[in-house]
Amino acid sequence: MERDALRVVHTMHYRNPEGQPRIGWFFVASHWQGEPRNxxxxxxAGLSWHPANKIAQALGQRARTLAPSAQ
Structure with a gap:
């Protein structure tokens, strides 16, 4: 993926189920080719792609502040 195709829309500090601090980066991609891979x-820990209108379903409670940013 070309760097210019990505726009950072949100970062999120949180703790994983084991209580370790983590950070999540959220991007909007204007275009790409192929399948995403880690x-x-x-x-x-993971990589996933979601349409903007499905972010809340994919991420649950953490997505409430993110969804408006990704439009």
Missing amino acids: AEPHKC
Whole structure:
């Protein structure tokens, strides 16, 4: 993916189920080719793509502040 195709819309500090601090980065992609993959699994617990109108369903409670930013 081209760097210019991404726009950061939100960052979120939270704790994982084990209580460890984490940060989530949320981007809007204007275009891409292929399928997303986690190129750094030793640094990143997961990677997922969601249409803007489905973010709240995918992320649950944490998404309430994010959804308006991703429009």
